[in-house]
Amino acid sequence: MSQRHDNFAPPCPPLPLLSGQGECAINASSPPAVELHGITKRFPGVVANKDIDITVRKGTVHALIGENGAGKSTLMKILYGMQKPDEGTIAIDGEQVAFSSPADAIARGIGMVHQHFMLADNLTVLENVVLGGEKLYGIGARARRKIMEISDAYGLGVRPDALVEDLGVADRQRVEILKVLYRGARILILDEPTAVLVPQEVDALFDNLRELKSEGLTVIFISHKLGEVLKVADDITVIRRGTTVGTADPKTATTKQLAELMVGTELPSPETRESTVTDVPMLKVEGLTLSEAGAAAAAPLTTAAPPDPSGAVGLLEAGTGRKLLDDISFTIHKGEILGIAGVEGNGQTELIEALMGLSTLDAGVITLDGQDITKVSVRKRREGGVGYIPEDRHRHGLLLEAPLWENRILGHVTEEPNSKRGILDPKAARQDTERIVREYDVRTPGIDVTAASLSGGNQQKLIVGREMSHAPKFLIAAHPTRGVDVGAQAQIWDAIRDARREGLAVLLISADLDELIGLSDTLRVMYRGRLVADADPATITPEELGSAMTGAATGHLEGTEEQSEDGDAR
Numbered sequence: 001m002s003q004r005h006d007n008f009a010p011p012c013p014p015l016p017l018l019s020g021q022g023e024c025a026i027n028a029s030s031p032p033a034v035e036l037h038g039i040t041k042r043f044p045g046v047v048a049n050k051d052i053d054i055t056v057r058k059g060t061v062h063a064l065i066g067e068n069g070a071g072k073s074t075l076m077k078i079l080y081g082m083q084k085p086d087e088g089t090i091a092i093d094g095e096q097v098a099f100s101s102p103a104d105a106i107a108r109g110i111g112m113v114h115q116h117f118m119l120a121d122n123l124t125v126l127e128n129v130v131l132g133g134e135k136l137y138g139i140g141a142r143a144r145r146k147i148m149e150i151s152d153a154y155g156l157g158v159r160p161d162a163l164v165e166d167l168g169v170a171d172r173q174r175v176e177i178l179k180v181l182y183r184g185a186r187i188l189i190l191d192e193p194t195a196v197l198v199p200q201e202v203d204a205l206f207d208n209l210r211e212l213k214s215e216g217l218t219v220i221f222i223s224h225k226l227g228e229v230l231k232v233a234d235d236i237t238v239i240r241r242g243t244t245v246g247t248a249d250p251k252t253a254t255t256k257q258l259a260e261l262m263v264g265t266e267l268p269s270p271e272t273r274e275s276t277v278t279d280v281p282m283l284k285v286e287g288l289t290l291s292e293a294g295a296a297a298a299a300p301l302t303t304a305a306p307p308d309p310s311g312a313v314g315l316l317e318a319g320t321g322r323k324l325l326d327d328i329s330f331t332i333h334k335g336e337i338l339g340i341a342g343v344e345g346n347g348q349t350e351l352i353e354a355l356m357g358l359s360t361l362d363a364g365v366i367t368l369d370g371q372d373i374t375k376v377s378v379r380k381r382r383e384g385g386v387g388y389i390p391e392d393r394h395r396h397g398l399l400l401e402a403p404l405w406e407n408r409i410l411g412h413v414t415e416e417p418n419s420k421r422g423i424l425d426p427k428a429a430r431q432d433t434e435r436i437v438r439e440y441d442v443r444t445p446g447i448d449v450t451a452a453s454l455s456g457g458n459q460q461k462l463i464v465g466r467e468m469s470h471a472p473k474f475l476i477a478a479h480p481t482r483g484v485d486v487g488a489q490a491q492i493w494d495a496i497r498d499a500r501r502e503g504l505a506v507l508l509i510s511a512d513l514d515e516l517i518g519l520s521d522t523l524r525v526m527y528r529g530r531l532v533a534d535a536d537p538a539t540i541t542p543e544e545l546g547s548a549m550t551g552a553a554t555g556h557l558e559g560t561e562e563q564s565e566d567g568d569a570r
């Protein structure tokens with residue numbers, strides 16, 4: 001610990017602080033909440049952060065943007081004590097600090113909400129919030145009171161006795177925020193907080209963030225969604241190739257300018273102006289029905305394990321549980337993208353697992369290119385032309401501790417170029433991994449590093465490259481551009497559109513409604529395991545689709561988006 005600034009104002013006390021007044025009120029002479037100076041962090045073969053300087057004003061929302069692999073997460077991990085910088089200093093409220101662990105950072109009022117929520121499903125909100133924070137006995141009334149105080153102060157609307165498994169994504173996120181506030185955080189780091197939210201939920205989150213800053217708290221958030229950044233941020237820092245390239249004023253900047261600053265390219269659009277839909281069915285799904293018991297048979301996709309061929313589990317217990325998929329039917333033709341809109345947790349995961357052959361259906365038939373594949377194993381489905389970009393890349397898309405070239409063959413071991421006449425050909429697989437790295441601009445020092453050492457967006461690019469390399473007939477694309485920067489987004493959209501032109505049929509699931517509306521030829525809304533509504537992507541707006549996703553509308557949705565004279569939606 002070293003010197004304080006002369007004009008140092010004491011940091012705000014830990015919660016409860018309900019008034020927002022008194023000694024912690026913000027004034028112009030307050031030292032910055034965070035000052036990062038000359039931060040450098042090296043990994044083998046990579047300089048993740050290079051002499052980074054950032055000043056975060058107290059009581060503001062500060063956005064951190066930059067291309068995939070630019071160094072944003074590394075920098076935040078350093079601020080949160082998860083990683084040590086090789087060089088540079090950190091000052092919190094004007095006081096220099098050195099963190100050896102997140103516990104040190106938490107003690108200094110820093111909290112982090114990770115992209116993957118870390119809540120225990122089978123516990124209540126109260127239990128989750130205090131878990132790890134204090135001993136579990138004798139805390140009931142006091143903890144409940146404190147949770148309510150925090151929830152009310154920031155408009156979080158959290159109920160302490162709710163079971164986490166009953167909560168939707170947006171509520172879980174609010175619990176995560178409350179959890180860090182409960183531990184006394186005055187500086188919150190949010191890693192891509194809007195990636196999983198629908199537009200209405202994003203607006204509610206932004207209201208929460210405004211509430212936090214009006215109470216003098218500081219928020220730093222990482223995002224790839226430039227429109228949202230402009231909406232909520234007071235300051236924007238752009239990082240490129242490990243170093244700060246500038247700051248932008250959200251009052252005057254445009255998304256186009258931000259994109260150019262970040263990756264040096266224009267903002268891409270998911271919209272397609274041409275239709276390639278044919279009348280040849282590629283995937284036909286009729287009456288898919290799945291109870292909880294059948295879903296329990298699901299195994300991780302990376303193991304490529306087939307479900308119990310007897311189907312005994314599903315048959316014996318069919319009908320005893322809640323229906324996770326309820327009479328789902330649709331057809332996707334060659335050259336068509338069918339988009340499924342839905343708040344996470346409404347059956348999308350189960351639908352994907354059913355299509356991949358991981359669950360034991362109660363009823364239903366799946367036909368791929370004229371062949372009944374309902375009882376066919378995962379491996380045979382993959383060999384038969386099913387490509388898969390999973391929703392959770394860590395659980396289903398990658399072996400994190402394995403090198404990139406081994407991840408390239410994952411799920412495609414028996415296919416060319418990975419194998420020749422049934423025998424693995426590591427040389428060819430390695431060469432092809434090099435090609436994917438080049439073509440999809442996967443930023444890595446080589447193909448022998450582990451998948452875990454890639455940044456999130458670069459992991460995604462590797463998966464997309466792998467799946468597209470096998471020229472699938474039918475592609476399940478779950479959040480294909482989640483966590484990737486605007487440059488990579490354009491590349492992934494192009495790859496999908498090009499393949500569609502060649503006849504690829506795609507099932508697209510995405511929380512990014514612009515992507516969903518822009519790419520899809522046909523749109524359906526999934527709610528509580530059923531397909532409840534359909535919409536025309538040419539006329540529906542993200543807001544209309546978002547409200548249909550909450551169960552507010554069924555049947556055919558009449559969109560209000562105006563059509564231009566040539567028939568394109570504006």
Ligand SMILES: Nc1ncnc2c1ncn2[C@@H]1O[C@H](COP(=O)(O)OP(=O)(O)OP(=O)(O)O)[C@@H](O)[C@H]1O
Pocket residue numbers: 043044046047048066067068069070071072073074075443444452453454455456457458483484485
């Ligand atoms: N533990 C690690 N070991 C080796 N290299 C790493 C490690 N963590 C990060 N890197 C490398 O450091 C660089 C910066 O990664 P970082 O995750 O900070 O990027 P990012 O800006 O958060 O990217 P994204 O938007 O894709 O999440 C990347 O080249 C990444 O491969």
